[in-house]
Amino acid sequence: MYQFKGKEYPCCTSLTMGIIGGKWKTVILFHLIDGTLRYNELRKEMPSVTERTLSLQLKTLEEDGIIKRKVYTSKPPLKVAYSLTDFGKTLIPIVKSIADWGVMVVEEKEGMVV
Amino acid sequence: MYQFKGKEYPCCTSLTMGIIGGKWKTVILFHLIDGTLRYNELRKEMPSVTERTLSLQLKTLEEDGIIKRKVYTSKPPLKVAYSLTDFGKTLIPIVKSIADWGVMVVEEKEGMVV
DNA sequence: CAGTATCCCATACGATACTG
DNA sequence: CAGTATCGTATGGGATACTG
Numbered sequence: 001m002y003q004f005k006g007k008e009y010p011c012c013t014s015l016t017m018g019i020i021g022g023k024w025k026t027v028i029l030f031h032l033i034d035g036t037l038r039y040n041e042l043r044k045e046m047p048s049v050t051e052r053t054l055s056l057q058l059k060t061l062e063e064d065g066i067i068k069r070k071v072y073t074s075k076p077p078l079k080v081a082y083s084l085t086d087f088g089k090t091l092i093p094i095v096k097s098i099a100d101w102g103v104m105v106v107e108e109k110e111g112m113v114v
Numbered sequence: 115m116y117q118f119k120g121k122e123y124p125c126c127t128s129l130t131m132g133i134i135g136g137k138w139k140t141v142i143l144f145h146l147i148d149g150t151l152r153y154n155e156l157r158k159e160m161p162s163v164t165e166r167t168l169s170l171q172l173k174t175l176e177e178d179g180i181i182k183r184k185v186y187t188s189k190p191p192l193k194v195a196y197s198l199t200d201f202g203k204t205l206i207p208i209v210k211s212i213a214d215w216g217v218m219v220v221e222e223k224e225g226m227v228v
Numbered sequence: 229c230a231g232t233a234t235c236c237c238a239t240a241c242g243a244t245a246c247t248g
Numbered sequence: 249c250a251g252t253a254t255c256g257t258a259t260g261g262g263a264t265a266c267t268g
Binding site: 009015 | 144209212213227228
């Protein structure tokens with residue numbers, strides 16, 4: 001049994017998946033690999049996610065210490081930038097291999113890019 | 115937009131996560147890395163999963179071509195063995211790095227093994 | 229600009245009993 | 249032994265409107 005941030009996991013893979021699992025978290029991390037992005041820049045990279053879900057996933061990733069949120073203005077219009085923490089950067093090899101495997105599948109299997 | 119097995123994904127990472135995502139699939143794959151396991155052997159490795167859920171996840175992995183199911187007896191008691199396909203074996207590096215990252219977290223961060 | 233608030237739904241997952 | 253069947257629940261995520 002593994003524990004992290006108050007949650008219990010039955011397997012070491014479960015712990016990792018508890019942090020990067022779900023429909024959108026690896027997509028967010030994938031886009032943050034190359035550097036800092038603002039909220040609306042992330043939205044442009046992933047137009048099919050809703051504002052609510054993106055906001056929730058960013059908050060969860062921040063609570064888990066994977067990304068950091070920096071606010072540059074005190075009054076609207078706000079400027080907020082998201083980037084990987086040092087801890088989050090340790091996930092880059094995993095995220096990249098997950099991305100590469102997806103690309104491999106569409107290139108070598110019956111998958112396709114529309 | 116990426117497509118595989120009739121499903122659409124907005125990102126190359128989404129495609130991979132669509133196949134190995136969820137609460138149990140990486141746990142199953144992790145235990146199958148070392149070779150073939152029977153249904154009850156898998157259950158012993160993951161005692162907290164229900165029969166129904168394990169059965170559903172195995173079926174999904176089989177449909178996606180990740181694992182193969184071999185039946186050795188025609189009448190009860192049945193003997194069924196699960197193992198990775200060649201396609202599924204291409205996921206081993208990802209599953210291992212997911213497992214390793216979980217171990218790293220409990221060793222170097224506030225996580226713990228109970 | 230960068231989010232919340234509110235409401236709703238689909239689906240993943242769990243518990244338990246049963247069967248070829 | 250290796251599952252299904254049935255039922256119930258939890259939560260992840262969607263749609264849309266609104267706000268500091």
